[in-house]
Amino acid sequence: MSAKVSIVIPFYNCPYIEQAVSSALNQTYPNVEIIVVDDGSTSYVELLSSYQHRIYYLGKQNGGTATALNHGIRHASGEYIAWLSSDDMFYPDKVSAQLEFMLRNKALISHTNFNYIDENGATVQYSAGTSPMTRREMLLTFQRGNPVNGCTVMIKRSLLARIGLFDERLPYTHDYDLWHRILIAGIPFHYLNQTLTAYRRHPGMGTIRHQGAIGQEIAAVQQRYKRGLHRLLHHRR
Structure with a gap:
């Protein structure tokens, strides 16, 4: 049977939640579960009915994005986890x-390119992500x-069990923190240079x-993580 992928969508008073959920439901891959974590919303909940x-x-x-992501991951049954902002x-x-x-490259974690969209869903920049990079x-x-x-990341659940979940003390940089921990553990962070996510820029x-x-x-x-990165950069094989 094909591997199950859990898509975790943290949600807090977001008017775009319906579009996010719809895009998750419209995946061509069949074995997907969608977990919406309502982080104490007081608005737009009716859009999910x-x-x-x-x-x-x-x-x-309400506890912030990291708490919502971790709550969703703990309840996920998929072998792989994807995070989609609302x-x-x-x-x-x-x-x-x-x-x-990921299966072809035996990757434990990967990220991809993406497009920028505006508040109306119109694409305003194609391939806005990074160019392919060496590990160094x-x-x-x-x-x-x-x-x-x-929101371009897919991660094998077993890696999170090994490295740990998002740091809930960090309201804004929980992702940056987790990526550091993964890199310092020596895990290759694979990059698929393909635009698979629409990242919305809007005033709110x-x-x-x-x-x-x-x-x-x-x-x-x-x-x-300064010392940890420094050690990796100056490591002699």
Whole structure:
């Protein structure tokens, strides 16, 4: 039987949630479970009513994206985990193409290219992700910022059991933190240079509203893993 992929969608007062869920349901890959984690929403919950019989709906008190992701992962039954933000969308071949790529490369984690879309769903930039990098280039890039769009990532569940889940103390950079831990553990972070996700830029997105706090958190994560990255970069085989 083909491997099951769990798509975890954290949701908090997002008007785009219906489009995210619809894109997950429209995957060409058949063995998918969709887990929507309602992180204490007070708005737009009614948009999910018509999907209740096709998704797993988990409610919880508001705690932030990392807590919602971890809650969904703990309840997931898939061998692989994909994360979809409630304001983004997967293209129909996202799961099938990325899973095939991971199986072919025996990858434990991978990320892909993506397009930018606007609040109306129109594509405003194609192939907005990073260019393919060597491992060394990726490590150098991580010293400056996060080259990995979290909603393009697919990760084998067994790797999370080994490395740990998202750090719930980090409201904004839980993904950047986890990618560091995976790299420092020596796990190859494979890249599929194919646009499989639509990443939405809109005025209400957290990266705009919380820019100052995000900058401080990025600096703290970089400081935490500075020595680990340095050791990898200067390791002699």
